[in-house]
Amino acid sequence: MNIVVLVKQVPDTWSERKLTDADHTLDRESADAVLDEINERAVEEALLLKEAHGGEVTVIAMGPGRATDAIRKALSMGADKAVHVSDDALHGSDVIATAKVLAKAIGTVEGFDLVIAGNEATDGRAGAIPAILAEILGLPQVTQLRKVTVEGTTVKGERETEEGVAHLEASLPAIVSVTEKINEPRYPSFKGIMAAKKKPVTTLTVADLGVDAGEVGLGGAWSGVIEASPKPPRSAGQRIDDEGVGGSKIAEYLVGQKLI
């Protein structure tokens, strides 16, 4: 079974995340870049399926040059090869442009059976890529899964929501997205780290993929950021010393805030 995993390099959630003043895109210099944690889980799930059913795991990433670090991490975990779409023209792409490019990149992987993505990235948080991809590629989508199994030519999954658990299935090839409940990702072994150096990474531009550069990037985006300002610092709270009437003072405050 051949599996494609979509991965993204994102700013570390622990570091300060900012938009640039120039064009309100992500300021990649201000933060440490890491493989998005949800993608570690997506890679882990692909590796578990490969271990159960055989086949090959291909990682696809779209991002600037240094996204190779995120790709290397996925290869260190055990993925077999990678496709890295890197092109200055992609700077500022929105979800639709990203999905168009990823769809073409997935098309370069011969005979894939399953595409696994995280449900949403920790930076953009649109959570729309898997669905848009399914639309473009004309494939069934089974999203937001906490469990994935493959039986013959069918992928089955469990989607947990506040209303309950839905049991879903689709015929392969299909696109699935996974949530953070899916698994606990392995960490790369030392052998895996050393082996990753020798694994093939194909680097492609938008031209290589036959995508018109005008359709992608900031210029081709259907949505734009007009203004961004940092969250205002939290103001000091109101302090109430309890001298026997603390309870009613708090109640008064909450009434004033229209909370009770």
Add this chain to the structure above:
Amino acid sequence: MSTLDPASESSGITADLFATPERKELRATVRKFTEREVVPHLDDWERAGELPRDLHRAAAKVGLLGIGFAEEVGGSGGDLLDSVVMTEEIIQAGGSSGLVAGLFTHGIALPHIVDAGDPGLVDRFVRPTLAGDLIGALAITEPDGGSDVAALRTTAVRDGDDYVVNGTKTFITSGARADFVTTAVRTGGPGYGGVSLLVVDRGIEVVRRLEKMGWHCSDTAELSFVDTRVPAANLVGPENGGFALVMRQFQVERITMAVEAYATAQRCLDLTLAYVRTRETFGKPLVKRQLVSHKLVEMAQRTELARTYTREVAAMIADGRECVAQVCFAKNAAVAACDFVVDEAVQLHGGFGYLRDAEVERHYRDARILGIGGGTTEVMAELAARRLGYTS
């Protein structure tokens, strides 16, 4: 907690060697392994006085036990610099030098067997140990001997296809758990020319577990052999050729202890920095006092100097350069930096620093052995003096 990541903070020429993409990835794996498999249990292991075998298997699974050992003998590949990265990060992510001693005892128990190259011994001892299934120890020191390898008294007398071993070994790291002990024995006449290395894998009598000031999670034993019959096939290298084998490996053991020393210092600096930023006395955080911030600078400075020099010497060893005196300098300098930093770390933690709940308290006790084990500070100075010709 704020951490000073040496890999990202140091941008020196030697430091770059330790920050290749692969070594950064290794550091991340080691940190995760330590946070997941070690930190939640370390206090229990300290109380139990030893590490569980499961930990050896877990470390083998991610390839950590095999770092620095060739894949042909069951290792993971990599070189001394990879081992340095691993040792640094285990300690800096919340492990300890004691944990390194107990989990990586094979780092001193196996290299002679690998060097000698007997495939039978490699299959019986090296592979299963690197897979986490066996635990090995190295036994050189004797109750009457100390670091004087040439004077050891444990005897191994050839009798048919066996050696018959008699003697006592002490301060043996992992000795209470060991399935086999790479043992320095006297097979010939007096002096260094009569010393051999023999793998004793049966009849290992633990006379007693030794209770220590620190390194509580690392079991240490006194072992005794009484007419213990060991197959002659367990001889490592040529008979009466053990002295050179032992001496060659001291280099790596000593540089590793230097790494443990500056990594412990770095960890204590990180812990202390976090503490003095939050701890308020007389209305302001401790770190706002010049006395405290200057003390932190001195801790950082000594740590950084020790790290930079030790890494340089490690790179020399990995490159096969002669650097016996430099290893002595590195060990003594890193130990001195560590002694200073752990002491100041406890001091800046105040009363809390004296409690078992404070991690710096454990490092303070653990650190004391680093200037003793693997050759004392004094032995290092003497060795350097001889090597440099400063004796006449």
